[in-house]
Amino acid sequence: MQNIISPSPLQKIEHPLLDLWQLTLFVKRDDLLHSEISGNKWRKLKYNLLEARSQQVDQILSFGGAYSNHIHALAAAGFHFGFKTAAIIRGESCYANNPTLKQAIAWGMELQFVSRLEYKQKAQTAYLQSLQSAYPNAFIVPEGGSNRFAIRGVMEAIQEIEQQAHRPVDHVITATGSGGTLTGLVAGIAQSQSQLKTQVTGIAVLKNAHYLNQEIASLLQQAKVNQNDNWCLQTEFHHGGYAKVPVELKHFCEQFSRQTGIPVEPIYTGKMFYGLFKLIEQGYFNRGENIVALHTGGLQGLNGLKERNQKHPSTQA
Ligand SMILES: Cc1ncc(COP(=O)(O)O)c(C=O)c1O
Incomplete structure (x- = not known):
């Protein structure tokens, strides 16, 4: 497949919060896989x-x-x-x-x-x-x-992370909409030769996303993955619902991109990093752990957000 950058880079992030909690954070830069199909x-x-x-x-x-x-x-x-x-x-x-x-x-x-x-x-x-x-x-x-072919594709991200990280990865974090990506990550861990102990955490971008626990469990069943104790969904970082961008989230995204040089949008990846940083502050991770956040792309959505905000400046899209 021409023009695909594979494997996508695994980039280590420096941040004072990570130092404080003695955590190592890598971002799997899938946003760089292709300029348009990212x-x-x-x-x-x-x-x-x-x-x-x-x-x-x-x-x-x-x-x-x-x-x-x-x-x-x-x-x-x-x-x-x-x-x-x-x-x-x-x-x-x-x-x-x-x-x-x-x-x-x-x-x-x-x-x-x-x-x-x-x-x-x-x-x-x-x-x-x-x-x-x-x-x-x-x-x-x-x-x-999201179908079985998609799960197979997402599983490859885990193989790449395993080869690139040169250390055991304790957690993988992803933004979650339908749960297909999370399912692929869990399936990739289940299939890994090296019996990974990695936990997968999904940051739900939709409001009231508890129902997704059931959906993901059945997606995993369809993918013939029996492991059900190494993933969870965090449902409290939706910021009011899909495509809602309150000021706090907007500021977080701007500051995160400035500090790390990594572009994010507030609908998926911005919410994921916001949720990840809050979880760090809440002591969700143990000191010394290695975390990989999957950058799931979606940057084209920024143009749509700008357009919606120009049309309806008072109501954030
Ligand atoms: C940029 C981006 N990240 C994450 C997701 C969530 O993926 P999934 O629906 O597989 O949970 C989507 C889904 O639409 C997306 O567009």
Whole structure:
């Protein structure tokens, strides 16, 4: 796969809080995997693209919201790897002018806007069958890309971390939306030859995300991973809900990027680092432990946030 930087760098971070608690923090810079198909999006798409190629289909169809990182990445992947792409988008056609979808269209993606009610059927068999009839030569990838091919791709991040860290890694931290990435990380640890004792902590970006515990447990079951005691979900760092950016989070993201030189956005990675730093302050980690935070990309979302804030300056998007 051309132009993919693999393995992505594992970067050690210096920060006074880490010194105070005698912790070592690395960031797995998956945001640098590719300029346009970055982060967990590349991990999740890689084996989907290979599967589509082996099935000799020429189109990939998926689902997403109007500012979706997954849709943006899929459109880029189609453009770079020679697939036609199509997407079912939740919401009105006026979103076609937002920075995410404008770019997706420029990469050749066909968009179909549907009501929120219709979008809810995105995983139902009858709906998928009707889409398959409408797009007979398309490989259909679920919302966010999360399927068994995605899990396989994310597992590779663990293999890379193992080779790059040169020490036992006690914790891996990731931002969590659907739980697909967290599942892949836990599956990667379960499969590792060196019987890793690594704990995976997900920082949920959605409000009221407790239901995800059940979803992740069943994703793990589907992936035939029995290990269920080495992961957890932290649900108190949502900052009011998906894409809500209160001032405290905004300031944290700006300061974090200034101090470390690592770009973050407040919807996923900013919330993850905020949650991670709060957990450090709460004594969640033992002194001397090694932590890896997975940078899951998503930086294209910053353009959409800017656009929403210009339109509605009083209500943070
Ligand atoms: C940048 C970014 N980070 C993290 C996530 C969360 O990944 P998952 O849905 O696999 O939990 C997403 C998902 O949409 C994302 O776009």
